[in-house]
Amino acid sequence: MLSLVLRGVRAHMGRLILTVVSVVLGVAFVSGSFVLADSLRSIFNQVAEDTFAGVDAQVRAVEGDLNSSAADELRFSDDIADTVSELPEVAIARGGLLAFEKAYSIDAAGDVVRSSGPPTFTVSWQGPSSVSSFRLLDGEAPTGQQVALDANQVEAGGFSIGGDVTVSMPSGDPEVFTLSGIIDFGEGGSGGAYFLLFDLPTTQRVLGAEGLVDSVVVGAADGVTPGDLAAAINAVLPDNLEAVTGDVVIGEQQDEFGSFIDIFGNVLLGFAVVVLFVSTFIIYNTFATLVGQRTRQYALLRSIGASARQIRSMVVWEAGLVGIAASAIGLFGGLGIAAGLKALFAAAGGDFPDGPLQIQLRTVIVVVLVGLGVTLVSALAPAIRASRVSPLEAFRSGGRPPRSLSFRLITGGIVFVPGVAMLGVGMFGNPGSTSSTLALMGAGGALLFIGTSMLSASFAGPVTSVLGAPIARLRGVTGEIARGNASRNPQRSSATATALMIGLALISGVAVLTQSILDTFDEILEESIAADLFIFEENQGLEFSGLVPDRLAELDEVASVSGYSTVEVRLDGEVVSATGFDSASGTDVVDMGVLDGDIRIGGDGVAVLDEVAAERGYTIGDQLSIEFEDGYTQQVTLRAIFDDAAVVENDWLLDRSLTRAHVNVDDVAFVGLTYATGANPDAARAAVEAVITAYPQLSVQDNTEFRETAEGQIASLQIVINGLLVLCLIVAFFGIVNTMALAVLERTREIGLLRAVGMTRRQLQSSVRNEAMIIALFGSVLGVLLGLLLGWAAVIAIPDSVVRNLGIPWTQLIIYVVVGAVIGVLAAWFPARRAGRLDVLDAISTV
Amino acid sequence: MARQTGKVTPTETTVAPAVAARNAVKVYGRGDAEVRALDGIDIEFAHGQFTAVMGPSGSGKSTLMHCLAGLDELTDGHVTIGNTTLDALNDRQLTELRRTEVGFIFQSFNLVPTLTARENIVLPLALAGRRGDTAWIEQVIDTVGLRDRLSHKPSELSGGQQQRVAVARALACQPSVIFADEPTGNLDSNSGGEILDFMRRAVDEHAQTIVMVTHDPNAAARADRAVFLADGRIVADMADPSAERILDTMKSLGS
């Protein structure tokens, strides 16, 4: 029994290897996702432990319902550090202040020293201590008008100890500091981030947070446990502050990193699942074809006494061997993928602290289960078919009749219809949250693919025949033969095309979604934006100093200017997000479509979106109570109702004179402005840019540039996604290689005949390639059509604020179809060569 | 309805034969496993002559056909078709020769399953990118009686009909010679008789040269000449054979 299996494996080595490759790709991706996520998690866990190694307790602000979104910026009086340090349980207490992307060093040439990926931190430092994770590498800790920098930044900026370092300030007026020393973070892994360290008073001045800190780190006196320490501190803290032990802080940090890494790992896993999904079709196809070719052998075995079970288990065993081989190779391939991705990050500037790649037992188990499972499930149907071969078939010539059309239509329909239904419910129904909408649509999409694949077998014949018609016309009889071959085994053609279909459907879907987002963006630009210039942080959309609009307002060339920020407030008893803007600018900068009232709401007014007003029955003139995160409460008058929240992004508008007075940190997300009437646009822009040079992280862009920026960002996201989806195309490529190799083998005799009656090698090869091209074209066309459907579904499922117009990138879609056809031609290269090399007589005498 | 090509008639004996083999040797395998499938064969087939090749199983008949048709290479010796010596030709030239100068009819599996009967008939011409002599092709189709089956796929044709398509294909491109390896071997006597009729007519009416392998003395009796092989050698060569003489010879050869 086993020897028969092994002989089968050996006899079909080439084909099985191709099958293994397609499983390996998916399995390696699964394994790589786990290994990378586990490795990163272990590294960051270590970093968190190092950072807080000497910290026994930390004092921080209690999160409230109005400040949860900016927890790391909650500041409180620095007196607390003194209060805490007087406790007998406390050995050392240090107040600290930290912010990122607020101040930068500027080199001698006037250029900002900033790494493209990881952030630049501004941190207070009172010299090395047991509760600080910074170490001095050289020089001294900074005091007064001094700064300490990390070694990378010192090298990048060409600074030297004792020399000057110009620092850009959130206030807009750069200052010169003296470099006091070079520091290092933790155990030598800052992840590529830059640090500017000042003493506490200077940090407070730089960040505009006089008298404030955002944490107090505490070391316990001898013999005091962290728990007792925290309790002792809590006893003297006001209600809005709390003390927690160092372990709690470490745990929270690790969880925070962990959830980020989980998202990242899950995205990778998602792609792995797609690749595996695609490979199931390839595996199924290979085994189905192998079983088909061995029908006689099985029949012979049956007639000499093998049971149906034995035949079935022969096929299952063969699949099992393929699955195990693929799992083993994939497991180690995953190590390569993980190492490669890590190296990629390092190349992008985010060098992780070093750590070994983690292969956990869980990874091994999952990988083996997945590899084996996917292969066995895919080979199940062919195995059952093999077991149904009757002994009589040994004497029947020709293959078995394919399954009836109605069988395929019924089974395909059983899968397809619920798929469409789930997509439909996701799109038009209201299943609740966005995530359940997406989950429904994901499952619906998968069923849609499987269903389409099954149904496509019923129309693959005629459709490939139509698609092949131009080729037949162009290439004459070789084209005709290619066309006939492509449509002669519709089930196989459709299974082969499916892999390509799925890959291209996803890629086209992404393209449609991308185009739709851009179209929506264009519409928003067109309808809602009146500004001449926009100022924002381009890389990550980070918030920046609320002083920027103030500085710009001083310019004569500027007519209206407004910053936009989001605050959480309790309005009329409910916690809502509101946008703070300079209401004096009215609709000059952002046109939010005022329906009623005066949008110049002033410091005691509020504006609301029409839908919310209708829902709650608000009318102009209503008095509402509003409470801010600092506890301040006042009455505001409803002065305007607007209908376009696409740019301001919140349902409520407040004047920034009100919001900035009651938030912890006065930041804005973006600033827009219009030129004064009669101002020369070039001169006006130059004046604006002159102000913004003090904020090196900011970009100044007009509408056209803004559009290009958005386009560039979306395009690079698309490239990353497509980069991962290309794996599907690679699997599809191997699938076509496999099918064509099997087809050539199956038709050896026919090939011999064609050669005997005068077909040249070249003609033969071209007909094999054309056949693959027709099958690939079938898959690509189906894929692009499904992609359109999926893209449309996504446009409907994703909130209108992100995308509401369906945009179809025709050129791209046509290119994808062509790419699909090219993949087919390339995949047929080897099978075609093999066909060409067949000896005419050997081929003819093949039984 | 004379053929339009200016091919010579069989009476002009001064002209080179349609096909000739000189000292043809074909050896399979090596050492102990060596088989001399052709062991020094010298033979000529004249234009417009219908030759039957006979002999016991394993005597080398198929091997001879294949080597004469350019489907296989001789170990030693030469084959010429018309004025062309095959051993000087590369694969592409051989292929083109098979397309234009040679027609081949196998015992079975003669047709490309994805092509219709008509497409199969004109396949060699189509492969050469030629339309061929359409009047002639129509005439061939009528002769073999396939007009109402032209758009059928091989799987929709009976075995006899399939062989008729194969004969039509061999005739369609007006080759110098047609080789047929047991063309009636899989057919009942009626269908087989029809195939023989068509071949006979092609020889009589259009001076087609045909070499046919057969095990059936009655079939061989329809030919102008019968050649007997045994162990890769020619052991008998008879003109205007009759079934009785053939049977006698077969008996004397012990098969």
Ligand SMILES: Nc1ncnc2c1ncn2[C@@H]1O[C@H](COP(=O)(O)OP(=O)(O)OP(=O)(O)O)[C@@H](O)[C@H]1O
């Ligand atoms: N590819 C091959 N490899 C080795 N030996 C071969 C090969 N082809 C034919 N032979 C041998 O050459 C000899 C002649 O074979 P051939 O097929 O020409 O016989 P045949 O006269 O056509 O027989 P039959 O009447 O059975 O068709 C036989 O002994 C056969 O075993």
Ligand SMILES: [Mg+2]
């Ligand atoms: Mg033979």
